Amino acid sequence: MEIPTSENANAPQLQHRSLIEERVRALYNGIPLSIGVTLILDLLLTLSHWNIIGQGDLILWNIFMMCAMVLRTVNWFFWRNTESNFSPRYWLTTFRIGALLGGLMWGSASYFMFASFNTTYQALLAFTLAGVASGSLTTLAIDKLSAVGFVTLAIVPLSLRLHAEQGQIAVSMSIMVALFIVFVLSASARARQQLENSFAQNARLIEWGNDRLQQQQMSKIVSQTQTLFIAANDDNKTFEHLLENVVKLTGSQFGFIGEVKYSEEQDPYLNMIAMTNIAWDKASRAAYNNYKTQGMKFSNLNTLFGAALTSGKPIISNNPASDMRAGGTPKGHPPITAFVGIPIFNNGQQVAMLGLANKETGYTEAHIENLKPVTSLISQFMIAIAHRRQHVIDEENIKRQAKHTQAILDGAFDGIITLNESGIITSFNHAAEVIFGYRANQIIGSSLLKLLPKYARNQNEQNPIKNISEILDVGQEMVGLRKNGKEFEMELALSAIQGEVDIAYVGVIRDISDRKHTDKLKNEFIATVSHELRTPLTSISASLAIIESGSLGTLPDKISNLIQIAKQNSIRLQNLINDLLDMDKLLSNKIEFDYKNFDAVTLVEKSIAANQYIADKHNVRFQISSAEEKCHIYADEARTQQVLTHLLSNAAKFSHPHSNVDLSISKTSNLVKILVTDYGTGIAPEFKPNIFRSFTQADSSSSRQKDGSGIGLTISKELIEKMGGKIGFTSNLGQGSSFYFELPIAH
Incomplete structure (x- = not known):
């Protein structure tokens, strides 16, 4: 947790000392009282024993006592004036030495002031030392080593002397020493526990206050930066404002915010978008000025920020000089005494990095945790910047696409x-x-x-x-x-x-005016030719029928075969003319329909019989594979049979010899469906979209093997759709085809 100071924030200060600092302060604050009481007791004890023991011993003891008190006074004086120059542990050590020295001086009284011949003064000395020990607990109890050491050095020597002299109070004195030491330990433990509890409570209050201050300061920075990002529309200015505040808040000297980019070799590098001005000489000032105008990138990964960049994890180094990951600094650069680098991610991808350096007390994991609002804000900014950049790219693409589209439209x-x-x-x-x-x-x-x-x-x-x-x-x-x-x-x-x-x-x-005119001429030509051909063709067909019937006499077999071929071709030509006339009628919308109810099964049977010559010609067999009962259609029966004839003709032409052509009849609540399935060559995928177009065949070359005009399916489609039905097909190349049509059911 970083506490804002007067140098790095305008927020109020809340500071607390460590537990050892509290202990040292309490111990040193008790030195003046301890020295004062020591002087009084020293004087009283000297006066009471002046005429009892040797005066030289008393004087020598007082000299030792004065030296100990002077040393403790000097120690206290230096502590008062130079406390911040040394660590709390140093002052605790010096205090313990002084306390042990004081205990030793009091303990030496058993040597200088012991009255071997007078138990009264022995008891006085014993009780005086016991009083000194118990009184010292008021200032020494919070440090167990000082308290135990002082009491032990003050009392144990007298206890040993009493045993050695076999004094009358030796046993009681030994018991008293043991009890004193136990009391010292107990009192020290209680005092220390009380101090620690008080310290912990105070620390919690201060930490809570600091957390609140930290959150307020952090919220203020985030809010100001968000406002600036929206209002200023200057990304570099926004990031520089954020970096400046973060550097102050954390008590750092330097910092940077860099965007993570990748080279053509997919190696990551940092492109600086905010950097502390640490220009230290002419060259560095020029480099910084160049950064302000053209930007700056760092691609050396053998550095602390490089370690964070490649590992994707925060890096803390509070001794970069001896850190193997540090790559050093440029000549003349201020030394880096501490560094923290925090990678920033968006959806698992590293997009930026925040780096801070030279905080006096170094960095901890707590700093990384406390900076999460800042790193989250930077991540959001990078997302917004990416969206802005993409928006610009999209606008350019739209403009370019618009020009491209306009060029296509104009062409x-x-x-x-x-x-x-x-x-x-x-x-x-x-x-x-x-x-x-x-x-x-x-x-x-x-x-x-x-x-x-x-x-x-x-x-x-x-x-x-x-x-x-x-x-x-x-x-x-x-x-x-x-x-x-x-x-x-x-x-x-x-x-x-x-x-x-x-x-x-x-x-x-x-x-389409030209096309319509051409189509009109073509249709008129077809209609004229068809009508002109129909009359003589009818006469030819009738003549051939009379000759074939034998009414003019029996014909030789060869002539009879030729007459039969001529008749079949005249019928074929007649059907072609009829198809052309039907196309003309359909295109001019002049065709009429005779709607009535008829049985679908009967229609199929009649069509099979009427087209048996086609089956014989191609050596196939027409058969009904399935038929539902009571399948009655409401449509033009003749036109429906015409459609079925076209489908049977196509199925026969594209079937393999000695194969079957299956017909099935089914119905739904509204429609009757007739399906014609062959097992021949099938239809190529590229020809399927053109299957119902006029005058089209899969093989349209002059050498094609399958005859036909290419308009049968076109006529069928027009007839079925004009009668309110639907026609379609399915086909797999090499497996055959299935053509079907659906017409309204007769109710």
């Missing part, structure tokens, strides 16, 4: 616009400018409805986002309006981006 062929929650245009790329004829600054801030003709807008324009939601959808084809008033067909894909507080919209616009 895109499709028009890209963004809308806010109210449907107001917030960005307009270059392609959009080309499509609509507006410059970005002319249209940004306007409603999207400005780009649509009036008949496409809702009459209520007070809530444009509602109108946009009603007329736009992902990939919807609609009519756009250019700046010059011309209308054109466009495709707009609008997607919503959910922000933290609002919604934004991104629209991708493509001018």
Whole structure:
């Protein structure tokens, strides 16, 4: 625990002495009384024995007594004036020597003043010495060695003399000596215990007070530093203010706060963010000034702070001169007499270090514990600084990404616009400018409805986002309006981006007027060709049927086979024309449906029978593997059979010879599902997204082995979806495919 002093804090002072200091103070404070009483007793004893024993012995004894008293007086005088210059143990030792010397002088009275021929004076001497011993307990009891030594030296010599002279009071005197020594030990123990209890209570009070002062001072430093960190927005100034206060609070001379960083080789080093000004010569002043402007880093790990940095544990060294971990100091640097380095962590990662040096009394583990609020504060600051730095990096990345995105948008062929929650245009790329004829600054801030003709807008324009939601959808084809008033067909894909507080919209616009015109010409061409081919093809098919029937006579086998091949190909060509006509109707939305209830199982059986020639051609077998009862569908039966024919044809074409094509019929509460499964080659993963696109085949080369137009699945998808159903598939390459469609159940 560090106590603030007048030199290092403005807080009130609370100081306490150690137990040995209290004992020394109590002992030395009793010396004047002890010397005064000794003089009185010496005088009385001298006067009483002046005419009884030899006067020369009395004078010699008094000389010895005076010498002992003078020495004790001098010791007391020096203690009063130079107490702080020597340790408490030194003063205790000198006091004990004086006490033992005093006891020896009193004990020598048995030699100089013993009246061999007069028991009265022997008793007087005995009781006087006993009184001296008992009286000395008032000042000596708190130090057992002084008390026992004094009593022993004062009384034991007389007791031995009485035994040697076989005096009448020898036995009683011996008993008295023994009792005195016991009393001395008991009194000394009680006095010492009382002193220690009093000292402990006083120390607790002072320590509590110091803890409170320390906490108040620490809280004040933390609060001031936090305020400065928020208000000043100057990290170095904040850390320098914190370091200055911590150095004062701990009574240190030097200190630093360093951020832990890592080199390219992942070696840690300290980058100073606050450092005490300890410039001692021209070179060091220049180095310090350079630190103030450009910073300073320390990468030498063969130092005390390096030991803390590499070990990740606090380092305390109160004798750096002989510490093997210390790497020395630069020439002319003030000597380091004590050092503590405290690593600071955040989520297990070392982020900073606090270093303090040259506290007079050295550092202890208690200092590390007491500095935890400061190290926690530094850790929080490092987190905040890291967030600031990351924020700056993120802002730069956002700006860079925005420029990159804008460059991509400007280079895109499709028009890209963004809308806010109210449907107001917030960005307009270059392609959009080309499509609509507006410059970005002319249209940004306007409603999207400005780009649509009036008949496409809702009459209520007070809530444009509602109108946009009603007329736009992902990939919807609609009519756009250019700046010059011309209308054109466009495709707009609008997607919503959910922000933290609002919604934004991104629209991708493509001018499809040319494509629509091309598609129209293509569809018209297909429709015209299909109609033109259908009439002669019907006549050809009818003629071939008449010839095949034998009504014109029996044909040779070779001619009959050729007629059959011609008929099959005419049927195939007729189906192709029908598919093309169906596609035309589907695209122009002119197809009509005859909805009715029909049995799914019966439909499947009819389809298998009607397409048996396909199974025979590819050498496969159509079979119903499972079927639930009472599976009635509400849809167009002919169109449903057309879809099933396409699925059976595909399954047969891609099945292995002599394999089966399984059909299953199942139902739920709302739908009837028909599944066609083959065990052929399967569909490659890269072709799966295009499986329902028009005129596409897995093998589209001119040398492909599988025939077909590539529109059967497209027609099937359109028919099923227009009848309110759903179509799909699953496939594994090399294991076969399963195509299914679901149609509403008939209730």
